[in-house]
Amino acid sequence: MVKEQIEARGITDARVLQAMRNTPRHLFVPKDLEAMAYEDRPLPIGDGQTISQPYIVALMSQLLDVEPSHRVLEIGTGSGYQAAILAQLAAQVYSIEIIPKLASRAEALLRQLNYTNVRIRLGDGYLGWPEEAPFDRIILTAAPPTIPQQLIAQLRPGGKLVAPEGVSQQDLVVVEKSKTGAIQRRSIIPVVFVPMVHGRN
Numbered sequence: 001m002v003k004e005q006i007e008a009r010g011i012t013d014a015r016v017l018q019a020m021r022n023t024p025r026h027l028f029v030p031k032d033l034e035a036m037a038y039e040d041r042p043l044p045i046g047d048g049q050t051i052s053q054p055y056i057v058a059l060m061s062q063l064l065d066v067e068p069s070h071r072v073l074e075i076g077t078g079s080g081y082q083a084a085i086l087a088q089l090a091a092q093v094y095s096i097e098i099i100p101k102l103a104s105r106a107e108a109l110l111r112q113l114n115y116t117n118v119r120i121r122l123g124d125g126y127l128g129w130p131e132e133a134p135f136d137r138i139i140l141t142a143a144p145p146t147i148p149q150q151l152i153a154q155l156r157p158g159g160k161l162v163a164p165e166g167v168s169q170q171d172l173v174v175v176e177k178s179k180t181g182a183i184q185r186r187s188i189i190p191v192v193f194v195p196m197v198h199g200r201n
């Protein structure tokens with residue numbers, strides 16, 4: 001998977017490639033799809049949600065440019081796979097999931113696999129995790145119509161955010177906050193993600 005789908009498409013970050021090699025993706029997909037876990041595609045994980053295509057996980061991880069000392073916020077825990085990759089790149093990962101069943105399943109799996117530096121919270125990612133802000137890096141794995149200001153506010157000066165953005169047409173976007181707080185953004189490629197929904201609370 002790493003050689004043919006990820007290195008072949010130009011992902012070069014050695015730490016990202018190593019994390020992808022180390023992570024047993026088949027444990028993060030439903031049992032009946034286990035045989036397809038290393039294929040070049042997203043897969044359903046229940047409740048209408050998906051685990052992203054491996055290449056997209058690698059691309060987003062590389063764009064996020066995570067350093068070993070970093071505290072990273074993820075919105076959309078889903079299966080916990082992206083969180084497991086981030087756990088190997090960062091000091092601490094905070095991940096928020098809005099669907100209770102997915103949050104508890106991912107939490108149990110990550111604990112079982114000994115990823116001790118991931119905390120999962122059941123809640124609405126639009127609010128971020130203010131008690132733990134600011135974050136060095138923020139990644140969204142569900143697409144909001146526009147990147148929420150509240151999340152950009154929880155980014156440390158010098159920080160980066162990577163997210164799919166848009167409704168019918170989505171782009172993968174990198175947002176950088178300079179040391180002085182100036183915001184710069186660039187679009188990378190068109191993508192297809194599940195929508196980031198609003199909580200009912």
Ligand code: SAH
Pocket residue numbers: 049050051052075076077078079080081082083096097098099102123124125126141142194195196197198199
């Ligand atoms: N990173 C995941 C991909 C999950 S798909 C993985 O590696 O498997 C996106 C996830 O975002 C879904 O599980 C969905 O329930 C969740 N989501 C959607 N809107 C959300 C919100 N407002 N807050 C938190 N999670 C949200």
